[in-house]
Amino acid sequence: MINEQIRDKEVRVIGEEGQQLGIMSSRDAMKLAKDAGLDLVKIAPTAKPPVCKIVDYGKFRYEQARREKEAKKKQKVIEVKELRLSPNIDTNDLNTKVNNARKFLEKGDKVKVTLRFRGREMAHMGASKHILDDFAENLKDIASVEKPPKLEGKSMSLVLAKNIK
The missing domain is CATH 3.30.110.10 (Translation initiation factor 3 (IF-3), C-terminal domain)
Known part of the structure; x- marks a missing residue:
């Protein structure tokens, strides 16, 4: 989930360099992300409270796809x-x-x-x-x-x- 899709009252926020910004309302976290010109992405929805990170969503998706591709390369399919x-x-x-x-x-x-x-x-x-x-x-x-x-x-x-x- 990204930006407006996040409906939780409180979220734990991680900044763009990986620093902990603490627990705050999702509205405040969204404001921080908008001020930085980035997106708020929920990375751990099952945690209490959910963990969100301020990142560039396009870059985040690209990195995630690259990691999955690398993991797929390393596995051997047994026929x-x-x-x-x-x-x-x-x-x-x-x-x-x-x-x-x-x-x-x-x-x-x-x-x-x-x-x-x-x-x-x-x-x-x-x-x-x-x-x-x-x-x-x-x-x-x-x-x-x-x-x-x-x-x-x-x-x-x-x-x-x-x-x-």
Whole structure:
């Protein structure tokens, strides 16, 4: 809230250089801001009494946007990459998928390994769980199982995440 939007009876006022001006009525604080040619901005509305600062509102907004942008730069977005397997996958194909998963994990992403069943493969779901177990075993040096193999409809999936050192 800025200037006339501030309707509180009393506010704690901070000056343009950061000095405490004390607790006063919002009308007096507004007058101080107008005399300085600046705006009165409420920066802590939940405090008792609310804290207002005398600043140039345009500059204040710009600085705030810059700080948010900097904070956003520093955070890493973790993606979940999905690898699909079938119950009759060959060893070499499985190794290729393991290598792809290793690359994803080294980049910092999580890997969801899905074993999809079609047609008659549905009758042997329990016997195919070992494929997911082998997959996790091959990657145990850099990854740990975040979600164990679970049957969801026509597929069984497991989530792997990079080990934190």
